[in-house]
Amino acid sequence: MDAVPLDDRGLTLGDGLFETILAHGGMLVAVDAHLRRMVAGCEVLGLPAPDVRQADRLCREALERAGLAGARAAVRLTLTAGSGGRGLDRPAQPRPRLFATSASAPAPVQPARLIVAGTRRNETSPASRLKTLSYLDNVLARREAAAAGADEAVMLNSRGDVACAGAANLFWRTGERLFTPALACGVLDGIVRGAILAAAPAAGLAIEEVAAPASSLEAADEIVLTNSLIGARPVSALNGIGLSPRGLAERLAGLAAGVL
Amino acid sequence: MDAVPLDDRGLTLGDGLFETILAHGGMLVAVDAHLRRMVAGCEVLGLPAPDVRQADRLCREALERAGLAGARAAVRLTLTAGSGGRGLDRPAQPRPRLFATSASAPAPVQPARLIVAGTRRNETSPASRLKTLSYLDNVLARREAAAAGADEAVMLNSRGDVACAGAANLFWRTGERLFTPALACGVLDGIVRGAILAAAPAAGLAIEEVAAPASSLEAADEIVLTNSLIGARPVSALNGIGLSPRGLAERLAGLAAGVL
Numbered sequence: 352m353d354a355v356p357l358d359d360r361g362l363t364l365g366d367g368l369f370e371t372i373l374a375h376g377g378m379l380v381a382v383d384a385h386l387r388r389m390v391a392g393c394e395v396l397g398l399p400a401p402d403v404r405q406a407d408r409l410c411r412e413a414l415e416r417a418g419l420a421g422a423r424a425a426v427r428l429t430l431t432a433g434s435g436g437r438g439l440d441r442p443a444q445p446r447p448r449l450f451a452t453s454a455s456a457p458a459p460v461q462p463a464r465l466i467v468a469g470t471r472r473n474e475t476s477p478a479s480r481l482k483t484l485s486y487l488d489n490v491l492a493r494r495e496a497a498a499a500g501a502d503e504a505v506m507l508n509s510r511g512d513v514a515c516a517g518a519a520n521l522f523w524r525t526g527e528r529l530f531t532p533a534l535a536c537g538v539l540d541g542i543v544r545g546a547i548l549a550a551a552p553a554a555g556l557a558i559e560e561v562a563a564p565a566s567s568l569e570a571a572d573e574i575v576l577t578n579s580l581i582g583a584r585p586v587s588a589l590n591g592i593g594l595s596p597r598g599l600a601e602r603l604a605g606l607a608a609g610v611l
Numbered sequence: 612m613d614a615v616p617l618d619d620r621g622l623t624l625g626d627g628l629f630e631t632i633l634a635h636g637g638m639l640v641a642v643d644a645h646l647r648r649m650v651a652g653c654e655v656l657g658l659p660a661p662d663v664r665q666a667d668r669l670c671r672e673a674l675e676r677a678g679l680a681g682a683r684a685a686v687r688l689t690l691t692a693g694s695g696g697r698g699l700d701r702p703a704q705p706r707p708r709l710f711a712t713s714a715s716a717p718a719p720v721q722p723a724r725l726i727v728a729g730t731r732r733n734e735t736s737p738a739s740r741l742k743t744l745s746y747l748d749n750v751l752a753r754r755e756a757a758a759a760g761a762d763e764a765v766m767l768n769s770r771g772d773v774a775c776a777g778a779a780n781l782f783w784r785t786g787e788r789l790f791t792p793a794l795a796c797g798v799l800d801g802i803v804r805g806a807i808l809a810a811a812p813a814a815g816l817a818i819e820e821v822a823a824p825a826s827s828l829e830a831a832d833e834i835v836l837t838n839s840l841i842g843a844r845p846v847s848a849l850n851g852i853g854l855s856p857r858g859l860a861e862r863l864a865g866l867a868a869g870v871l
Contacts, residue, residue: 354614355622357712362615363689364746365625396747397754425697429623437685437714439746439753439778452617454697473733475769476748485745486624486699487656488736493699494657509735509769518699 352450359448361431364439365485367447368392370428372410373456373579373611377420379410381579381610384542389430392481393447401430401449413451425456425580431484456580461502462587462596463576465516467565468492468504472514474537479514482539493517503576505568505589508537512562519578520544522558523571524599530567533560543577543607550606575600582611612710619708621691624699625745627707628652630688632670633716633839633871637680639670641839641870644802649690652741653707661690661709673711685716685840691744716840721762722847722856723836725776727825728752728764732774734797739774742799753777763836765828765849768797772822779838780804782818783831784859790827793820803837803867810866835860842871 361367370385379385386407390400410426417424433446470492472479492504496517505521508514513532515521520541522531531548532538551558561567568574574586574594583604585596604611620626630645639645646667650660670686677684693706730752732739752764756777765781768774773792775781780801782791791808792798811818821827828834834846834854843864845856864871 352617354616356614357612357689357710359622360750362619362622362691363629363687363744364750365744366747366750369623396751427623427697429617431622437687437716439750440757441750441754450617456697469735470737471733471735471769473731473736473748473769475729475731476733476751477730478747478751483747484623484625485747487626487738487743487745488733490620490624490626490699490701491656491736491738494701497700509731509733 355431355448356434358434359431360433360435360441361429361448361484365483367429367431367484368396369430369482369484371579372426372428374414374419374424374426374453377414379426381542382407382410384610385428388540388542389428393430395477395481398432398445398447401447406449409449409451413453417453419453419455422455423457424453426451426453429484459581459584462585463503464501464588465503465505465574465586466496466499466501466590468495468506470495470506472506472508472537474508474514474535479537480534480540489517507565511564512536513565513568514538516576519576519581522547522575522577522599522603523568524573525571529556529558530561530563531558533562536562541577542579542610543582546607546610547577547603554606573597573599575603577603577607579610583607615691615708616694618694619691620693620695620701621689621708621744625743627689627691627744628656629690629742629744631839632686632688634674634679634684634686634713637674639686641802642667642670644870645688648800648802649688653690655737655741658692658705658707661707666709669709669711673713677713679713679715682715683717684713686711686713689744719841719844722845723763724761724848725763725765725834725846726756726759726761726850728755728766730755730766732766732768732797734768734774734795739797740794740800749777767825771824772796773825773828774798776836779836779841782807782835782837782859782863783828784833785831789816789818790821790823791818793822796822801837802839802870803842806867806870807837807863814866833857833859835863837863837867839870843867
């Protein structure tokens with residue numbers, strides 16, 4: 352597939368899901384976790400789940416086709432709700448469309464500068480915890496960041512609690528305590544976030560999943576962004592106020608080593 | 612154009628806008644207003660505006676191509692942010708993609724049954740007032756309605772105030788007073804809604820634009836849905852409780868006659 356028809360509901364309504372998978376040396380990192388998440392997302396959205404073996408094959412073919420099998424690359428797997436009639440309602444038997452693309456994805460070398468965006472996460476929507484094709488709010492939040500000379504945008508939810516960044520999860524340290532927003536805050540259920548939380552207890556780290564206002568983040572001593580492509584990236588400034596990374600990103604990356 | 616490439620940002624991120632235009636007897640109803648709204652939406656999203664003459668031509672061609680030039684039809688005009696690289700950020704010079712499709716659109720004959728959906732409008736996002744390609748929350752709200760045996764879903768905003776329906780604006784009457792939610796509540800800036808509000812004073816009608824909780828709607832004597840395809844449609848039930856239409860839909864349709 353190299354194009355989608357004009358009646359595709361992913362195109363017309365943002366009705367669908369995607370995964371962004373890190374590849375290096377031809378390996379798809381944590382592909383099982385990504386495919387499980389897409390299957391779980393389909394359940395939430397009421398869409399038939401993809402065949403995971405077909406999805407895996409599409410990802411590998413995308414990597415080969417782009418000539419990136421030996422490179423550090425991002426594979427994007429997209430599932431749309433398929434062709435639909437006019438209007439919001441899906442056909443009685445939706446037939447999802449599945450495709451994968453690939454692009455090179457160098458690791459970020461600089462710490463990230465953050466701002467808190469005015470565009471918030473809608474935690475009342477199940478979509479707020481999924482990687483959906485309706486990502487315009489994230490695009491707009493990132494535009495706010497770019498306009499402010501920053502790299503990434505922190506999105507609060509409708510109650511004013513910290514949720515996640517436009518394309519990353521958030522962790523922060525205040526004194527000796529470590530925090531990350533709870534999924535119920537409208538947080539994307541990140542693979543790296545999940546791996547860090549799963550590995551933390553055995554490493555003797557307590558990470559509190561919280562509903563916390565922006566002031567908590569602003570009072571942090573250290574902030575880290577995580578996602579499947581950047582791993583764990585330190586933050587050098589929030590709203591123009593400098594922060595000194597003290598190794599939290601490396602510690603968190605160590606916990607998530609299995610998915611990085 | 613009969614397909615879009617896999618790197619189109621409308622497809623991958625819901626980055627774009629659409630209009631749904633009523634056509635009958637080969638006429639595109641209120642096409643100027645629709646095109647002005649799309650141009651204004653591009654300004655909000657930071658996208659280059661479409662050439663309105665080209666857009667108008669695409670709409671007419673879609674109608675002809677579908678063999679619907681003599682029928683009651685819906686023309687959907689879609690503008691995507693165009694092809695983009697990997698990730699959320701747009702290319703430095705986005706080149707939007709514009710296309711139109713058409714389908715028959717019979718007028719609804721029955722009054723609508725409404726429910727109040729759990730999925731809310733995110734009024735903190737500029738997108739909440741636009742017809743964007745990130746419409747999954749609306750799709751999910753309509754799925755809630757269908758699951759409850761209803762036709763359409765009322766969406767509240769994050770403060771719990773009434774905003775609009777999945778694919779329509781709301782008006783209601785309580786005693787002698789008429790209400791519609793203010794745009795700031797996260798309301799799509801509907802063409803029919805705007806025409807009704809513009810014509811109301813000269814017709815001796817006062818319609819109050821309000822931020823009102825769901826309880827206000829539940830206390831209404833009469834509720835009407837409006838959009839470009841249905842015009843003004845009476846409501847026969849809200850959350851399973853019956854309502855008796857008393858002619859408000861016809862009065863509002865009369866006010867909006869210029870765009871219906």
